[in-house]
Amino acid sequence: MKKHNFNAGPSELNESVIRSTEEAVRDFSGTGLSLLTISHRSKEFVAVMDNACNLVKELLNVPSGYSVLFLQGGASLQFCMLPYNFLQTKAGYLNTGVWASKAQKEAKLFGDVVELASSKDRNFAYIPKGWEANVPAGLDYVHITTNNTIYGTQIKNDPSVNTWLAADMSSDILCRPIDVSKYGIIYAGAQKNIGTSGATLVIVKDELLGKVTRPIPTILNYKTHIENDSMFNTPSTVAVYTCLKSLEWVKSIGGISTIQKLNDEKAKTLYGEIDSNRLFKGTVEVAEDRSLMNVCFVMKDEYKDLEDEFLKFAKARGCEGLKGHRSVGGFRASIYNAVTLEDVKALTQAMKDFDKSK
Numbered sequence: 001m002k003k004h005n006f007n008a009g010p011s012e013l014n015e016s017v018i019r020s021t022e023e024a025v026r027d028f029s030g031t032g033l034s035l036l037t038i039s040h041r042s043k044e045f046v047a048v049m050d051n052a053c054n055l056v057k058e059l060l061n062v063p064s065g066y067s068v069l070f071l072q073g074g075a076s077l078q079f080c081m082l083p084y085n086f087l088q089t090k091a092g093y094l095n096t097g098v099w100a101s102k103a104q105k106e107a108k109l110f111g112d113v114v115e116l117a118s119s120k121d122r123n124f125a126y127i128p129k130g131w132e133a134n135v136p137a138g139l140d141y142v143h144i145t146t147n148n149t150i151y152g153t154q155i156k157n158d159p160s161v162n163t164w165l166a167a168d169m170s171s172d173i174l175c176r177p178i179d180v181s182k183y184g185i186i187y188a189g190a191q192k193n194i195g196t197s198g199a200t201l202v203i204v205k206d207e208l209l210g211k212v213t214r215p216i217p218t219i220l221n222y223k224t225h226i227e228n229d230s231m232f233n234t235p236s237t238v239a240v241y242t243c244l245k246s247l248e249w250v251k252s253i254g255g256i257s258t259i260q261k262l263n264d265e266k267a268k269t270l271y272g273e274i275d276s277n278r279l280f281k282g283t284v285e286v287a288e289d290r291s292l293m294n295v296c297f298v299m300k301d302e303y304k305d306l307e308d309e310f311l312k313f314a315k316a317r318g319c320e321g322l323k324g325h326r327s328v329g330g331f332r333a334s335i336y337n338a339v340t341l342e343d344v345k346a347l348t349q350a351m352k353d354f355d356k357s358k
């Protein structure tokens with residue numbers, strides 16, 4: 001049976017990425033050795049790292065003066081590494097979910113943190129509005145989480161503030177064009193929208209580094225990784241390879257603008273069904289905050305007891321990974337770049353058929 005993978009992360013990859021990785025595991029780049037066993041210093045792997053970094057620059061239109069890195073430790077290590085390198089006195093954090101709260105908690109170890117706005121009062125079911133105008137002067141940076149994976153909310157523009165932005169884009173990087181020049185640093189765990197787990201993409205503006213006065217441990221200093229082309233220590237070779245293959249796939253279908261159109265259509269199809277189906281409702285309060293990547297929905301109160309049955313019904317049709325995060329309940333369909341319109345239609349058909357069966 002054809003599977004439709006709606007897992008939140010690690011998550012779906014395009015078939016071509018899986019196939020090339022499979023081939024590389026047997027024979028990497030004609031070396032006669034497996035991707036699992038080659039040296040990261042071999043010229044073939046150095047080319048993988050260089051090409052992946054260059055493709056990020058090309059696809060996201062990264063201006064000169066920025067470095068692209070593939071690090072380890074996940075987005076979670078960035079929660080601490082970022083303030084270690086950039087927080088001298090005071091930073092602003094926008095609290096839009098559990099990941100955003102975790103980032104904020106780590107920053108407090110390094111300096112003062114101003115919570116610019118929070119949507120915690122209503123279980124993060126919306127994106128706070130109007131906070132940009134009230135950002136106090138003199139902050140080192142403003143940190144945002146562009147897509148809230150657990151709650152299905154998304155900031156779909158690049159906010160304008162009186163300092164530079166730092167952004168966790170783990171679950172929506174490469175889903176739409178962004179204005180990188182507004183950001184001092186962007187980071188994303190690879191396992192949602194770029195590749196598989198083990199690598200973290202970091203895009204950092206060089207001139208902002210080296211300004212904090214505290215000593216920074218070597219491996220936590222972005223400069224170390226820039227100077228060593230992400231090879232200060234052994235990188236996550238397999239994960240970086242999957243990133244390269246995904247980036248090549250995005251380029252081959254027409255780049256970010258094509259991906260954005262596809263994502264819009266997938267989201268429109270799924271939210272359309274949620275809004276029109278008798279049994280279901282969305283959990284995000286207003287349509288403009290709805291994520292194009294993680295679609296959260298539940299059964300209407302009078303049908304709540306049918307939720308487990310629907311999960312089984314959908315699974316029998318190949319729809320995997322639909323159970324919502326425990327803090328929201330219901331369902332979450334993660335429709336990252338590699339999830340197809342066909343996958344989404346399998347889900348909406350299951351929703352229609354389940355409705356008819358009741």
Ligand SMILES: *Cc1c(COP(=O)(O)O)cnc(C)c1O
Pocket residue numbers: 009073074075076077099145147148149168169170171189190192
């Ligand atoms: C998944 C996720 C994280 C955590 O990523 P790790 O790579 O597991 O540390 C952080 N932020 C967001 C927005 C996420 O979706």
